[in-house]
Amino acid sequence: IDARIRNVLEGDKRAIATALLTGRRDAISPPVNDAMFVSGLGHVLSISGYHIAVVAGIVFFAIRALLALVPVLTVSFPIKKWSAAGALLAAAFYLLLSGAEVATQRSFFMTAVVLIAVMVDRRAITFRTLAVAAMIVLAMAPEALVHPSFQMSFAATLGLVALVQIGMPALFAAPDHSATARVALWGGREFTMLLLASLVAGLATMPYAAFHFHRITPFGVVANLAAMPVVSALVMPAGLLGLLAMPFGFDGFFWWLMGAGIDWMVAVARWVAGLPGAVGRMAAF
Numbered sequence: 001i002d003a004r005i006r007n008v009l010e011g012d013k014r015a016i017a018t019a020l021l022t023g024r025r026d027a028i029s030p031p032v033n034d035a036m037f038v039s040g041l042g043h044v045l046s047i048s049g050y051h052i053a054v055v056a057g058i059v060f061f062a063i064r065a066l067l068a069l070v071p072v073l074t075v076s077f078p079i080k081k082w083s084a085a086g087a088l089l090a091a092a093f094y095l096l097l098s099g100a101e102v103a104t105q106r107s108f109f110m111t112a113v114v115l116i117a118v119m120v121d122r123r124a125i126t127f128r129t130l131a132v133a134a135m136i137v138l139a140m141a142p143e144a145l146v147h148p149s150f151q152m153s154f155a156a157t158l159g160l161v162a163l164v165q166i167g168m169p170a171l172f173a174a175p176d177h178s179a180t181a182r183v184a185l186w187g188g189r190e191f192t193m194l195l196l197a198s199l200v201a202g203l204a205t206m207p208y209a210a211f212h213f214h215r216i217t218p219f220g221v222v223a224n225l226a227a228m229p230v231v232s233a234l235v236m237p238a239g240l241l242g243l244l245a246m247p248f249g250f251d252g253f254f255w256w257l258m259g260a261g262i263d264w265m266v267a268v269a270r271w272v273a274g275l276p277g278a279v280g281r282m283a284a285f
Helices: 002-006 011-022 030-038 049-067 071-076 079-097 102-119 127-140 142-146 148-172 179-185 188-213 220-248 252-273
Strands: none
Touching: 002 011, 002 220, 011 220, 011 252, 030 252, 049 079, 049 102, 049 148, 049 220, 079 102, 102 127, 102 148, 127 142, 127 148, 142 148, 148 188, 188 220, 220 252
């Protein structure tokens, strides 16, 4: 995969594209690597919950959209459950492709619990789902409890589940004629949730980052708001399509698309890392 990407991209673009698909991060230059972590975008470089969720989500919606084109299937068969099964297989493939590091394994289990909940007609995003995923991870690797990656990912996910279960109903359960409904019609709900998700995840992980790495990223919300929509809508889908097109030799265009999105992400990381006060140093607790 790295050799195919190298035909189209070079330098940090090639290194980051390879890191996102295979988990190999050794070729990223120190200045870009530092800028990514100082800006709060370092989580993109470690294949974890975000990447697994994007891969599973893209495959889930793609399969469901294709099956929905056949009216007979939509009426007679559970295409949502079929789509969840396909997404689970895609997530498992990505887990193996990326080397199945501990953080990736944990993310896969969390995603698998959600997809299985869809297949058995249970609510997917609940505190119970998160607890089941935590028990699976701790049963397999109890020592993960004291690692920063476990603490930060579960803290962030706990915050996001609370946002979905408690925050969203409180925010958007207004009458149809209200100003809230009018704002929602123009995409205000999606933008608000994107903002709140970045804010909640950032606040939830900040104490753990301060404790383990003696550093906080005060502008992480800004960097994530500016970069993550591009990563979700362009970089990761282009990478998936590149993998699918590679056996047929049509992957070059998708690597180029991926590189364009990575350029934007790196530019955002450098800009945010250069802002006054971008690095908050913390003494050891």
